[in-house]
Amino acid sequence: MKKIVLPFLISLVLVGCNGKSDDNGTIEQPEGKITANGEQYIMMPSNYEWKENNTEIRHLRPHNRVKSADNFETLEAEKGDTLKFEIDKKPSSVEMIKVNEDDTIESVEMKDNEIILPSKEGYYIYELNAKWDKGKITFLFDVNVK
Template sequence: MKKIVISILTFSILVILPGCNSRQTVYQPEGTIIIDSQDYLMIPGDYSWKEKEMELTTLSTYDIEELAEQFETLEVVKNNILTFEITKSPSSISVTQYHEDGTSKVIETTNNQITMPNTSGTYIYEVKARWPEGKINFVFDVNVK
């Protein structure tokens, strides 16, 4: 009888109880720029995510220029094509280009690629990725030669 009780208790501890305390792990999406087979991790900015009974929100205390300073500026040539990847397959992506002269514009992306300007200078890019569960903004900068 004692062996049966121990067997039932062991079964309960090993099988039933872990299922009662299941924890969900949520990973913040990552964004990567790819140039000439080299990967560069974009700097994340504002982030929010809501899934089931869990909600995460982080608001960046930096402005876009301060975030860009955290990124190692990429040296690129005019009209070069950059590819970017974002984990968790966003449902929409928009990219804004900021020029050092203070102008900005939303730029078109095709197949997760961005064509660099044909004018030399420093540019900051903000990539806004959206999912039904949330959103995140990424920042990186380039020096076009």
């Protein structure tokens, strides 16, 4: 009996925690995508909060950019390349920061959902914070600029 119950409970927890929307009114977690050199990549969600229709979701993780970025396939790009972003549910505001190799943090200007990569070679971690009236999410990704 335990062999049947444990997989069932694990499946139930995974399905209940994914935040995907269906016609029953569950909440769908926004997805963030990057387009670089014609290829599309899914950004790693870090923290997520949403409140809608008497349902509240809070998925908060310890804030460790390096560890979270390790879960993302590092983008290989050229100096000055442009990255384009697409975020589900059209956020009301988006802010981005860049963490340099020396751990200094800079604000990154985003125009028309695009950023221009640095003109200096190096490894960079980017954090994108998107907000809506009903919630917010943080996405992470890393880039090796050559």
